[in-house]
Structure formats: C-alpha cells, structure tokens
Amino acid sequence: MRIDAYPPQEPLPEVARIFHETLMARAEGIEGHEYSYGADPSQSLMVFPCEKPGSPVLMFMHGGAWTNGYKEQMAFLAPPLNAAGFTLVSASYRLAPKYVFPANFDDVADAFAKTWGLAETHGYRRDAIFTGGHSAGGHLAALLATRTDWQGQRGLPANAVKGCLPISATFDFTPGSGSSVRPRFLGPEGVFSEVKASPLFQIGERVPPFLVAYGSDDFAHLKVQGEKFAMVARAKGASVDTLEIDGADHVNALLMATQTDKPWMAAATRFMSAVAKRI
Template sequence: MRFLRYVLPAALAGVLLLLGANEYAVARPSRRIQDVAYVPPTDSAYLAGRQVLDVYTPRRRGPQPLPVVVFIHGGSWNSGSKNLYSFIGRRLAKQGVVAVVISYRLAPQVRVPQMADDCARAVVWTTRHAAEYGGDPQRLFVMGHSAGGGLAALLATKDELFTRWGLAHNPVRGAILDDPAGLDMLDYLQKMQYPGDEQYLVPFGKDPAVWRATSAMYFVSASSPPFLLFVGGETYPSIQSSSARFRERLQTLGQQPGYTVLPGKKHVPMVLQLFWQHNIIYQQLLKMVGAKVG
C-alpha cells in the first residue's frame, strides 16, 4: 500500500480544486449547507475544523424523503478534506440523493480508531437530522474512496461503532467502496512488503489487535448490508488483492456483492471520474439506494 503516499499530493489536490471551481455547472439544481458540526465544541474529542460536514440537497424535491449517502474522503489517513469533494455532493444531489460529505480527524493528531469513531458520529448525526433536509434515515448508505473506502466498509460491518453512541442497530443500509484501502490492515502491516510501509504505523499504531479492529475484513457477516466495490484495472496491487479477498469473504457468507473492475483506471482517476454524472459508479449507486432522478 505504498501508493497511499501519493493519494492526495499537491497535484491531485489542485485537480480537485479545479473541479470544485467548475462545480457551478452543476450547482444550480442543488443546495449546500456548509460546515455543520457533528461533534459539539464542548466534547472532549472536539478538534476545530475537522468534525464538520456539508449537506447537499436537490433544490426541488417531491413530498417523499430521499435516500442519503454519506461520503468519506481518502488521503492516507493523514490528509484530505470534505472541501475537495463538493463535486460529489453536487452530483449526488442533482440525481435525487441527499449527500453528506464529511471531514474527520487525521494522523498524527489521532489514530484510525478515532477516525472511525468520527465517521460513526457523523453517520449518527445524519440519522438524527436527515429528515430536516428531506432525507430518509431508513435509507442511509456510506461511500468512500481509498482510505475513506476502508472506513466506509468498517462502518457497514462493525456494529459497535454505533451502539456505543446509543443506536440500537447499525443504520448503514449499504456501502459503495471506490478503490478502497485498508480492508485488511492486519494482513498488510504484518507483511510490510513495500518500502516506507513503516509510515502507516503512525495512523495505525504498533498493536496488531488495533490493526485487526480497524479492518472490515474481520467484521463482515452474513447480515452485513450489501456492497458495491469498484476497483481500478491499473490501481495498486494491494487494493486489487484486498478487494478481491473481501469479495470472496462476502461470497462465502452467502452475499453477492457488486464487483466492477474498470479497465485502465489508476487509483486517483477512480475518484476523479465522479465529476461526471453518468459514470458507472453513479449508475450502480442510484440503483442500490433507490434514487429517482427527476
């Protein structure tokens, strides 16, 4: 997973900012509610500017509540921000979805268990407030790219992330994983196959029990919600192999996850393609969540 050193370099951030500047082409059909805190400043875990989210809603919507998708950004567990992904929120809202794009705390300030906790708290906030924005909390889905994909998978499979915050059941009804990283960090960090892999001991620490506790591979079950996995045909080998093993694990449990390999796609273009409305990820996502465009 040495690729994660390059997930959000300055060049990619520049491209994402350029896409953000062009989002006005798709902004008119949507409304953005920005910088909503999902952790109060009085909370002991509060970190200014990180535990916030943006909500995107269609400007015109009918009387029926809409499905909700919570998007989690990638960035090696040490970089990234919701502000780079407004184009995803806009595109989803344009297609009949209430989109929630979140930021969360990052390494070295915290480690991955705290990041997962932030993401869970953002989902808890969404279940409690989705109706205020026209969303249906009973149709809540998570989506993520790269490290965000691994976090989304963990939310979908590890129920205790929600029970500790007072929810009786896991509210996630499905997960869309876009070139996900970190599905099995126990395996990855035990092998240490690539130069520079020691850097991941900063976000994950040195305890194998923590590596396992933050890997969705060990929490997926027959009752886990449905998954859609999208993998770049030319992405990094660690993502290809872990995604394939995750699919196999689901299949042994009786599930049939969606699994699409996109020929020629490298890791970064797997998220950049979400600027275009009619790409295959949106097509399959809309079917999963039951969105009715127009």
Template sequence: MVEKMNAMLDRLLVDPDRQMPLPFPAAERYAREVMEWARDLPPSGMKVRRDVAYGPNPLQRYNVFAPPGARGAPVLVFWHGGGWTNGYREYVSFMAPHVVRMGCILVAPSYRLAPQHPFPAAIDDALAALQHLTGHIGQCGGAADRIYLAGHSAGGHLAALTALRSAALEMAGVSPARIRGCLPISGIMDLHHPAPEPDSLEERVYKLVLSWRDQDATLSPLYWTAGNRIPFVLTCGASDSERVVRSNQRMSALLAAQPGASQFHIAAGLDHFGTHTALRQATAPWYGFLAKLLDGEPG
C-alpha cells in the same frame, strides 16, 4: 457565499503546514484538482449546508448537498481519502450535482487525522457523524433510515469498516438497519503487512496512523465480513495499487460467502486517483451502481 467559499479553498491550497506532506506527486495533483473542482459547483440547483458540527474538534464537521424541496430523500455519506493523514471534505464536493440529480442527499464529512489523532479517532468520528446525522438529516429533507455509505481510498476503508461493525453502530446509537448499502472506491480493506518496506505507504500506516501494531487486523474491514447483510459494491481501478486490488479481491470473496448481496468491479484504465476523479462525469458506472441500490436492487 461563492466568494467566501473560494477564499476558504485558497487558504487550504496554500497552507500545506495544516496537514502532513503528501507522500508523492500524484497525490498532490489529485488534491489540487478536486479542490479546484469544488469552486465549480453551480450556484443553484441544490440546497447547501456547510460545516455542520457533530463534535467539538474543527475537523468534526460535514457538508450537506440536497435537492430543493427534498422530503424523505435517501442519503449518501461519502468520506474523503488522504491516507488518514490528509484530506478535506471539499474533496467530495464535485460529486454533488450528480448525486443531487439522482434525488439523493450527499453528505461529505471530515474527520480527525493522524498522526495528531491516530486510530481509532477517524473511526470513532465516522460513527459520531452517523449518530448526529440520523438525528438531524430530516431537517434537510433526508430519510434517516435510508443511508448509504461510501468513500474513496482511506474514506472507502472508513465506509466499509463502519458498515460492517454492527455492534459499534448500535453502541453509537445507530441501528444497522438504517444502512442500506455500502459502495467503497479503492478502499484499503486490509491494513496488515508482515514486513513493510522503509518509507513505503504500508510503513506509513504503522508509523503514523495506528496507535499500536496489532490494530492492523482489528481495524481492517475484511476481518469483519462474517454475517454481513448490507449490500456491498466494491470498486477499484485496473491500475490501482497492488495492495488495494488484492485487499478488495479478498474482501469480495469473503463477502460473497455472507447473506448480503455483493459485487466487485474493476474499472479499466483507471489508477488509484482516477477511480474518484472519474466521478466528475455523470456517466461514470459507479453512479449506475448507486442508482440500483437506491432502487432496492443489489448493485
């Protein structure tokens, strides 16, 4: 199993043509680092199921990391980042030992990527993954009514948007009451930009990710905060991009006016990728935020 996993990681690392070129060197360094960390998972201490299909596309798959003998365990669904054009569910693997030691099941989905599959494909996949998960996670010892949503960067956007759109959840066959909390990390909460600079990341969203320009509002989490009752813990880095910090600040202000509890944390000294790679340490504060939600506290 270890040899098979390493061979798969080797193929992904040396096959850049499978996805869009990464937009800048820091993104490439991050991707290589977290993919290499996926090799370092301990061979014991958790039960692992890989490539669980929730749809016909090869990207409609998720990995499951569960405590041995789990029964009725809470479930953390964590979506990878990559600007909705790149990324693999293996980006999340390094978190598994820490999450499992908390008595929680970690689910790492992948999803269809732009530009081959522009929005709303990734969002539809997030809902489809949850629909499949609620019907099958009991086989891994998970509780289908104790689900927590999270993700990094683009994955944080997917987690937040999925949590906030209760009508879409219901249409997908997932009761919003099953979602007990949402903890997006460095999520892009507002896709709108009035005049994106040429070749900027903001322009990349309009050119590659959206199906039409006006989707920037309807698919931005901060426009869906009204009436929210799901506990939220927003996190971004002090050295994160201006776009991410500003959208999380606005999102926090909007969530604070809703019935659900919410918190906003800025991680000192961390940039956009550091907010995720910091989770390689079990002492990272984000795990404390998760632990409080698992215990029924607001964050």
C-alpha cells in the same frame, strides 16, 4: 469552511498536491450546509440535499492516506447525485499522525449519527443512509458497514447503514496484505489494531449490500483485497457487487466517478436505488 481553518496537515507530495487542487477546482461554487459533530474543525460535515424530499443519502468520506483531506473536496459528487435523486453528505475526520486509530473511526461513526439526526432538517430518508468513500475514506466507510459495536452507543439501530460503496479502499491491514508500509493512523508497532481496523475481519452475520469499486490500473493489492473481501462477504451471505473502472488508476478512480462514459455514477445510483426500494 475555509481550508486554512483546519488544523495543519502533512506536506503533500507533488502528485497528491495536484489531486487536491483538481478536486478543489471541481468543487468550486458548489454550496452545502455545514455542521459540526465535535469540537475539532475536522469533526464536521456538509449536506448537499436533493431538492426532492424523501431522498436516500450517501455519506461519503474523502481519502488522503488518513493524514490529509477535506470534506470540501467531495462536493463535486453532489450535482450528479442530486440530479439522480440522492442527497450527499461529505464528512471530514481527524487525521494522523496526531490522531491514531480508533479516533478516525469514532469520528465517522459520530458523523453518521449526526447525519441520522439531520434527516428531518433536510427531508431525506433516515432509513436509507449509505456510506462510501475513496481510498482511506472507502476503508472507513467499509468499517462502518461491517462493524456492529458502534451503533447502539449512539442510539442507532444495528442496521442503520443500508449499503456501502467504497472506491479503491483498503480492507486488510494485517501482515501479508500487500501494503508496502504500515499506515501511521494504526499507531505504533505492537498495538493490536490491524484486525480491528480491517473490514475483512469484521464481516459478521449482518452485513449490508456492498458495491466495491477499484480502477483497472489501481494499486495491485487493493484490487486483490477488494475481490477477497467480496468473496468472504458473499460466503457469509452478504450481497456484494464489484466494479472495475476501466483505465483508472488510484486517483482517477475517484476523478472518473462523475464521468458519463465511465460506470461508477450509474452503477452507484442504480445500486442505491435498488436497495432503497427494498427497505
């Protein structure tokens, strides 16, 4: 989809603008199959299938503080994932401030259901779909993996998400969690959305394996939250690995994902392969 076909997004600060341009440059020339899962242009996804049939799938969501971002930005992840035997699905979702929680969560849940439904079309494994994302997208991926109130509504089994790979994600929006401002996607003050939007407080008895990643120079509260999420999830019986990406700040934690001298891609494919073999 052409970027100008999307609804207008919030003006970007300079650092975010450069990040966007870098991602789009890296994605140039990488073609996928586009599908809609709703009427809004942001309710869409792209499938970058692995040539080998029967591949596991990573459904990955872009970041952008829940106010910006496009599925096209994540196309640069497709070549190394495809080469390692994985299909990539990149999903967009409706953004704040026009749309507030749970609109974006409902969207990624619908995107997951669409991904599930496209398995026969593209020959990938319906029983081996993982979620992941960077920053805001990592938060939404984690929420899909921890909440259990959306699968049945969409005709999916409770264990449809087989694993989760958030990068630099927020896991807690409650007061004292370390965020300097209340994210606008949560809606106005006084609306009880902080707990329902926080993966930390959605951990139940059935949580799939996680690979929680963040940069060594990432926002301090995200590193703390990632470790706390891992500790709580492990205490409840979940399998959670953590990965600190050396030399990466919040932006570079994603930009380094495909670099062979950085650990994320190797760790991610190893993690998904191990889980898929056990299914």
